[in-house]
Amino acid sequence: MNTYSLMFAGVGGQGSLLIAELTSLAAVSAGFDVKQTEVHGVSQRGGSVETHVRFGEKVHSPIVTPGEANAVIGLEKLEALRFAHYVDAKDGTILVNDYELIPGSVANAEKIYPHESIEYLKSKGLRVIALPASKTARELGDGRMANVVLLGALSTLLPIPQEIWNKTLKLRIPARFLEGNLKAYQAGREMMS
């Protein structure tokens, strides 16, 4: 098989690294060779975070090249737009949480924020799926689970069986958060059906 390349984009604190890690571990369980790397700036929090995951029979580079990602997973609209060029324009998918986090430290950020990013990317002919992940997560009791809603949606695009995803979530999510996260994961899957 070909190597699968995934780009996870979000804001520090949103949990994009966690779902990238869960994806990597699921791919390991499914028997693939896997590499993962993250890039973030000097800030501990609030900055833009990108995590690259690649899996397949044999993976060399941990870095995803722009234009080759099977999926770009954006936990926030601006960050999805920032990394949208990583998607394979022909066959790839951009999954984006329909949610805006206005950068706090930029003057007039509210005014200059690109609110129409989803429409813009669609107009470029890209396959963009906007999902109400934050809204759904809040309805399930905790907005922070938006990342796992997106993970559920992503899982439908990857050659990893459902039971491995469930097993990985159970292994990695602390017991007291597990039930909510399994629901969030399931909600994400259903959004894609």
Next chain:
Amino acid sequence: MREFLLGNEAIARGAWEAGVKFVSGYPGTPSTEIIETLATRFPETNPRWSANEKVAFEEGMGAAIGGLRVLVTMKHVGLNVAADAFMVFPYAGTNGGFVVISADDPGMHSSQNEQDNRYLARVGKVPVLEPSDAQECHDFIIAGMELSEQFRTPVMLRTTTRLAHHKGLVEVGERKEVEQKEFVRDAKRFSVPIYRLARRPEVEKTLNALAEYAETCPFNRVEHSNPSTRFASGQASIGVVTSGIAYQYVKEVMPEAGVLRLGMTFPLPAKMLREFCSKYETVYVIEEGEAFIEEYMRNLGIVNVKGKELFGVIGEYSPGRLRKTLGLGDPPKPFTEEVNLIPRPPMLCVGCGHRTVFAALKQLKVTVSGDIGCYTMGALPPYEAEHTTFCMGASIGVAVGLEQAGHKDTVAIIGDSTFIHSGIPPLIDAVYNKSHLTLVILDNSATGMTGSQPNASSGKDVLGQEAPRLDLEAFCRATGVGSVEVVDTWQRKEIVNTLRRAIAYKGPSVVIARGPCQQLPEIKRRKVIPFAVEEELCTKCDACFKVWCPAITRTEQNYPVIAANECTSCTVCAQVCPTDAIKLAEAVA
């Protein structure tokens, strides 16, 4: 058994398996996770955070001549601090295995310069190993210990950011205990300055033996050299000499190319290189950083080499960059032409105690010489209250120099960890040379920027156990500083007043702005009663926005609102509110 490990975790695991019994280092991106992993998973390796890299290296050197296997970790610029010891150790040679990690940062993700430490190794005559994935990070540590003992030499393992900070599958093993070697008092070997002339030829002898070894070292290997391989960019048959993570990019982008993969990059295998290059019309040298291998090849008289003139010396390599250079395709660019991809610049954390200090420095309009830590962000908007930053500990010396150049309004700022690391000699010097230095120590009891590791001012060690806490104020007084004041870092007015007094003081003065780092686990765990805005009292004057706290945003009606789950209850916004509209959440109607 296979584990999915970060390059740095694989190094830690390898060190544990190799029977390492002493580990020292100073936090620095991208090396920090090595000691963190050892502390949490493999404490029997006896890890510690040292005061700085020179101290770490010297402690390691002592432990190694004392007969233990030793790992010392640092980022690339850390080796500059340790260089004094690093350069002289090969004259004595080691007893137990000794590997130093130099974590280089091409692309300067979290560093002030790009620096290829293979050159430092060449100056010091220390052999260099360069792994290319997480598995090799693990394997090369174990091999490095053996190499070190076989040739009685310190060994450098050079990683780069992408190697240290990527995860891959690693076949791991068990720990093998290694018997401690005997330490025999031997001044002729271990008192280098006295016996240097006798030691000098030994260094060359070892280096020659290592160069011989490089020819058969299993980490230097030729892979399916197929001279008929052709590329779109040119019609010549092409071979590639590569090292480190760049090897992975070569395999990705040019899977059919003949490759000489160098896992040991100093000393280099001259015969092997000559023979490989003789089989190809053109040889690309693809190495992250400087033209280290390439220059050596050119010096050997190999002429069919193309390297940095094509691939460049600046920044990180990537498969996309190689493809573009080789004419194999130009990856798409970000959508910046038609849309405004506004940045998310780095920010100080919610509740960070540095914020009030920068606000005060800005208000006082002084020249600020800064140092290395999260507080380098004080140079950025909205504060723009830091005017020089160079390297660890430089704030104090630079302030003393600026004073000599007539800029008497200069204030130096330094964090507690950086002060301990390299601020102490310059403070002693400032007092001795009668400076009127004003120094602010931002004391958050942690090495914040690298993830809030403990240091000598924390009261805790790397294992989380209690440790003696350095008394910073007593220490500063002992150097002869006449005015030492401690202030709560979240008290805005008090900070301004204390700074005014310190600047006016005739003689060296120190202000310690104290308050814990908000990323410390015990601070993150504590229960916080957040602040909230009582809209009826709020006049929308925006004073609270000028605190620049990321937890404060606007409602649709333009009132400030404080994110309850982010607020650390630092009180600074409440202090600036002229109408007392910001109160503890439970008091807001």
